[in-house]
Amino acid sequence: MAQIPRAALDYLTKEINGISADAKTKVLRVLKELDWNDAPACRDAVVDVVNAVLDNYGLAAGQAAADFFDVSREMAVGEKLGATATADRDPAATEGAIRAFVDNVNDGDCDAFERLVLSRIDYEIKRAAGTTMMENAARDPLSPRFARVPSGGETCKFCLMLAGRGFVYHSKKTAGEFGHYHDNCDCRTVASWDKDGVEGYDPTAYHNEWLGRENFTIPEAKLTRYSLCMESERGRDKAIAFRDALGFTEEDAGEIMGQVYRWVGEHEPAFRESGKYGDSYTTDMVMVGKSGKTARVVVGWMKDHGKDKMRLTTIYVARRKG
Structure with a gap:
């Protein structure tokens, strides 16, 4: 058994953030070219480009998470699972979100529309990475537990609450709240096959910080x-x-x-x-x-x-x- 190095988790976070940044850059180029005199046409164009970008980049984030899963498993038990990537996307949900964001354009705030679209992209890409980790853990015959592990400089209160629970989940079904992601979220869903977990991960400290922020x-x-x-x-x-x-x-x-x-x-x-x-x-x-x-x-x-x-x-x- 071996502890997952913090450097490995930081590298995964860097990969996912890079994937998200590239995806947002591609979509932003399209957003800057829009002529909102024909709002329905612009909306449909945004839906098409965002879904196309997320199909590719979401899968890339999932692959990064799958690679991390296999490396971590090999370190812990000496054998890879053969983890697979998933974007686990619902294009209709993405479309629904973008349609709602258009209200900002109707109110004359195109900048708010852009921010919300880019935030949605970041959310879906990070969700793809987390879902990939959970689904591979669920199909692993060794039944690893997984946890939410912060890896950035700041962590929101909800993520602190999840991180404070430690390695307690066995399946995606029992970890419904793990679907929570937000813009600039640097928390990663990480599987563990033993008590060693991740270097520097202290769920008690995260739990205490959550309590502090609550009160x-x-x-x-x-x-x-x-x-x-x-x-x-x-x-x-x-x-x-x-x-x-x-x-x-x-x-x-x-x-x-x-x-x-x-x-x-x-x-x-x-x-x-x-x-x-x-x-x-x-x-x-x-x-x-x-x-x-x-x-x-x-x-x-x-x-x-x-x-x-x-x-x-x-x-x-x-x-x-x-």
Whole structure:
């Protein structure tokens, strides 16, 4: 048995993203040439080109996933399955979506129509890759389990919920929610034949982050415009402390948010006091920075009267005693 290398999963994600980008580029060329004075003709032209592109590129994404499945299986059990690709497409559903998108053109917003069409292409291509993985797992006599494994820089809350479940599914039927994909989604459906799974995949951490995002709110601007912003008169000292102690700058706001969400998903903040606007709380945590640096970070929260979620009010690196 062997753990699936993270580099292999990252390569698959790069492949699928490249396939999606190429498909969107081809369709975008057609979209830019449309003359919407004849809306029905334009709509039909878009339906035809999108379905034609997805027939080819969806299958290409499926083949990339099938190749990954076979490589992973060979690493785990010493033998490939002979995985097959599928686009699992419903052209009528694609047409229905495009017809609905045309309402934006009727309202004079052609840019919105283009964005929605390109988003649909990305969704269907990533769905083809995920479906290929699930269908090959379902027909594998070794009955591998599969999981949703994040592989990008940011992961949406719904995907975090799925990722937090670990390798728990045996078939496409029992994993209905795995059909969820969205624009720029870098989560991959991955099969595993043993307990080793994927390098760096920690379902407990993803579950905690999901819990954190369910119960807490971190306005990104609190980081990028204040606590990590060297240009902020009031936040500069905090930004310097984050840089010196952890190597973090404005570009690392997403990483900081992820770590805070994971921490509060597992550790309840400490109550401080009640005030005019609500109850204040504090989190005292250990944050891991670049190159393995660690530092104590304090986070302030406010639970406004009548609200369920706590919102971040301040965050800073605690000064070292002595």
